[in-house]
Amino acid sequence: MKVFKLIAVFLILVIIAFSYWIYRSLNTPQAHNNNNQYIQIPRGSSPGQILNKLADEGIISSQIPLKVYLKIKGTGNKMQAGEYQFDSPITPLEVLSELNKGKLRTVKFTIPEGFTRFDIAKRINEQFPQNQPAGENPALKLMNDISLIKDIAPEAKNLEGYMYPNTYNLPRTVATQTIINEMVQEFKKVWKPEYAARALKLKMTPHQIITIASLIETESRFDDERPIVASVIYNRLNKGMPLGIDQTVVYIAKMENRWDGIINKSDLESNSPYNTRRFVGLPPGPISSVSDNSIKAALYPATTNYLYYVLNVEKNDKSHKFYATAAEFERGKAAYQAWLKKERH
Template sequence: MKIIKVLIVLVILAVIGITFWTYRSLNGPQAHNKSDQFITIPPGSSPNQVIAKLTSEGVLSSEIPLKVYLKVNGGATEIQAGEYQFKSPITPLEVLAELKNGKLRTVRLTVPEGFTRFDIAKRIAKQFPQDQTGSEDAVLELMKDVSVIKDIAPQAKNLEGYMYPNTYDLSRSVTTPAIIEKMVVEFKKHWKPEFADQAAKLNLTPHQVITIASLIETESRFDDERSIVASVIYNRLKKGMPLGIDQTAVYIAKMEGRWDGVINRSDLESNSPYNTRKVVGLPPGPISSVSESSIKAALYPATTNYIYYVLNVDKNDKSHKFYATEAEFERGKAAYQAWLAKQRR
């Protein structure tokens, strides 16, 4: 009987000791040397695999306390894959809380309004070099897959104009096709169902509307001015005048891989169908990414008799002055050229 009592006492003491040790271990901060590094927990990892990995990395001093805690309290299924940066020191319970919240290390990709597919491809290739499809040419090749926009623009030859300008927080492991798809999905959020109806009222296809919107996007940075720029484009189209938008020359140079940051005479004299100085009508497709503001301007242009515009030197803020006659335009252009010459002195 005495032996049984002693054994019971020993068991009780052992349970108390283990409980105390487990409690202390779970709540005791553990210092480690990985606080400046990201530790990746792959998808599909079991709780035991996660605990073993963190123990081998030194974030946990022992596997047992956290395994016991999960066995008694549950919560193993709440552990999420991700990329974690654990502070030091940190307790096992704090580690578990982090694992339940789930963390993904992201890369921020910013696509400004007016970026071309060439600009976007260059930025993707630079920011996601770990992707095997991440070379600039490979990204451009992926942008030729227009199946994702066939419901909007079945005649499109590439995704120019259909990748929405925005800031995207993306996983470091994201693939280039997924990035492109995300930008197209974002575009579709901004292309409202009623826009197609309005395009039809203008006797335009959605692709033509996006093309006009891209011209507007490259010409004006001000939302309240874009509908006026749109009116100039429509007025010139009605009169059979070349649109004369120099950004199409920039686009030609980028397509031909010779853009050096300056519009050269050869760019303006190109026989490309995108050259709006020589070819009457719209270019074959968009020349840049477009914002919803520019799409709306293309769909709902202001009613004016303007057919010219020049940068407003009085404001010097990249806004424009608009003109209905060539004589007015020539005076405005002369004032702009005089201002420009003065800036170069």
């Protein structure tokens, strides 16, 4: 009888000691050498696999305390995949708290106003190279899928103009398709139902409005000037004059993968329907991403008789001077060319 009592007392002492060890282990901060590193927990990892990973990386010294804790609490399924950076020292319970949050390391992905789909695809490849097949950039091919915008612009041939320029915080492992989807969804937040109604009043399709907005975007950086640029575009369209916007020629060179930063004479003579130097009317589609301000300028152009504009050399801030006649424009162009020649020397 005494033997059984002694065994019982011994077992109770063992349980108390073990419980105390578990408690202390769970609440004692432990130092490790990976506080500046991200520990990736893959999606679909089991609690056992997660604890193995943490032990291998030195974040926890023993798996037993957490295994016991998770068994008692039944909360192992709350641990989430993600990329974690653990402080040092840190207690196992604090580690578990972090794992329950599901953290993803994000990348700040910025698309400036006026970026083309070629520029966007290049930036995706630069910032998310680990997500692209070796030697390939699938982004451009994915941008040919117009199913994302068929409700707005069924006649579009690609997503040019419909990927909204903005700064996005994206998971490092994000898929290229997800990046494109997010940019298109951001555009759809900007494109309001009243914009479509206004386009109809102007006897324009939404696709034509976005095309005009892209021309405005590439021509002017000033919000107060954009409605005036829009008026020049509409005035030229109404008179059957070529728009003569050089950025359409730049876009052709980018489409043909030969843009080197300089517009050549051969570029100006291109037979592409995007060449607004040669062909009357709008190009087949947008030539860049567009901001809300450029869309508004395309929808609500200023009322002017201007047909021309040239850079304002007096301000030298990339703003423009506007002209109603060819004679005025030629004088303004001559002043600009004289200034340009002086600057080059």
